[in-house]
Amino acid sequence: MSETGKKGASRRAVLGAGLAAGGAVAAGIARAQSADPLITDVQDWASSFGDAVDAAPYGTPIHFESHVVRRNVEWLTESPVSSINFTPIHALEGTITPQGCAFERHHSGAIELSKQDYRLMITGLVEQPLVFTYEDLTRFPRSITTAFCECAANGGMEWGGAQLEGCQFTQGMIHNMEYTGVPLRLLLEEAGVKPEGKWVYAEGADASSNGRSMPLEKAMDDVLVAFYANGEALRKEHGYPVRLVVPGFEGNMWVKWLRRIGVYDQAVESREETSKYTDLMPDGRARKWTWVMDAKSVITSPSPQAPIRHGKGPLVVTGLAWSGHGKITRVDVSLDGGVTWQEARLTGDVKSKALTRFHLDIDWDGSELFLQSRAVDETGYVQPTKNQLRDIRGLNNVYHNNGIQTWWVRADGEVENVEIA
Numbered sequence: 001m002s003e004t005g006k007k008g009a010s011r012r013a014v015l016g017a018g019l020a021a022g023g024a025v026a027a028g029i030a031r032a033q034s035a036d037p038l039i040t041d042v043q044d045w046a047s048s049f050g051d052a053v054d055a056a057p058y059g060t061p062i063h064f065e066s067h068v069v070r071r072n073v074e075w076l077t078e079s080p081v082s083s084i085n086f087t088p089i090h091a092l093e094g095t096i097t098p099q100g101c102a103f104e105r106h107h108s109g110a111i112e113l114s115k116q117d118y119r120l121m122i123t124g125l126v127e128q129p130l131v132f133t134y135e136d137l138t139r140f141p142r143s144i145t146t147a148f149c150e151c152a153a154n155g156g157m158e159w160g161g162a163q164l165e166g167c168q169f170t171q172g173m174i175h176n177m178e179y180t181g182v183p184l185r186l187l188l189e190e191a192g193v194k195p196e197g198k199w200v201y202a203e204g205a206d207a208s209s210n211g212r213s214m215p216l217e218k219a220m221d222d223v224l225v226a227f228y229a230n231g232e233a234l235r236k237e238h239g240y241p242v243r244l245v246v247p248g249f250e251g252n253m254w255v256k257w258l259r260r261i262g263v264y265d266q267a268v269e270s271r272e273e274t275s276k277y278t279d280l281m282p283d284g285r286a287r288k289w290t291w292v293m294d295a296k297s298v299i300t301s302p303s304p305q306a307p308i309r310h311g312k313g314p315l316v317v318t319g320l321a322w323s324g325h326g327k328i329t330r331v332d333v334s335l336d337g338g339v340t341w342q343e344a345r346l347t348g349d350v351k352s353k354a355l356t357r358f359h360l361d362i363d364w365d366g367s368e369l370f371l372q373s374r375a376v377d378e379t380g381y382v383q384p385t386k387n388q389l390r391d392i393r394g395l396n397n398v399y400h401n402n403g404i405q406t407w408w409v410r411a412d413g414e415v416e417n418v419e420i421a
């Protein structure tokens, strides 16, 4: 923690970021209040009854929280049925994303498919092609996995420079849920994969079908045919009644409304896969099959949509970190635009291929900050800066922007999306 006091003094002066080292902050938050009517007077809510127990058979968030919603960027896509919206990560805590505000990405709209009408086929290079009803799936042994689902385009609008005000828009194409379902391996074993079978092609029941190929090894490893998320049935927009959960892999592999699994000797080249989900490099070549999401992190508060309202003194800096390659082992936070770093606390359980929450408790002296976070995963991979990524991948590319985010916290507590050269 004393690191901040030693290194990088000159750069800090240039940036004008006056800093206070993090550490134990206990006193000075609550003030003695003598005549606060909220303490001294009897309140309305204590003078009459509240709602009866059956006011809402299925509850929704209290209206004070009505700003915590998915949002989209209208100019981003031509049509709302082939579009995306964003998780309000700036307003959430912990690691689990409630389904009701978890981002949605549809290529041809969210369809309504009942459990009665649901069928899953296993076809191709198998001993016995099979068709499962929803009820059939419920009779296989289940497992539970918590995993993040990140669209490959998350951060894609920021390749050219800081553009959107808030981590909801810059990093919010992500959600993290606890899924219950049947390991895809068990269904494939039931059908019997022939020795020539090397690839698995998954397809949805919607008009786009969103067909995607993955290596058989992945399908036999940790892929789940999921029907519950966060303890309840999947929401329609997340693939009710059944979706694929592909931990660590980019979101487009997580086929919703799953209707067919085909086993093949090579990858089935869907139109989408060849034209869209590739990373165009500066020399005109394209990176393909870049499924695994590299380590990334972002500070969710303070951030442009979550400015500091309470003035100087104790300040909780918090954010999310994740890696498609396994567990997050460390997150460093910089208050001065990457000159000096302090290690944040990884709070709660750290799970592989799932969101990890970090916190850093600082004593803010009220001067401007250039906040950054940098994730490290269990492979030793360190989250790169945006310029390091640009040096390698150029600017033609949309997908897989996992560069370090900078938030400029001004003395008045307002926060802006910026980049430091």
Ligand SMILES: Nc1nc2c(c(=O)[nH]1)N[C@H]1C(S)=C(S)[C@@H](COP(=O)(O)O)O[C@H]1N2
Pocket (backbone or CB within 6 Å): 102, 103, 104, 105, 106, 107, 108, 149, 150, 151, 152, 175, 203, 204, 205, 206, 208, 209, 210, 237, 238, 239, 250, 251, 252, 253, 254, 255, 256, 257
């Ligand atoms: N059947 C189907 N599955 C799909 C899609 C789709 O349009 N149709 N979109 C994919 C993409 S690109 C992403 S990022 C994730 C998003 O999942 P979500 O809508 O639950 O957030 O679903 C994937 N699965």
Ligand SMILES: [Mo]
Pocket (backbone or CB within 6 Å): 105, 150, 151, 152, 153, 251, 252
């Ligand atoms: Mo996506």
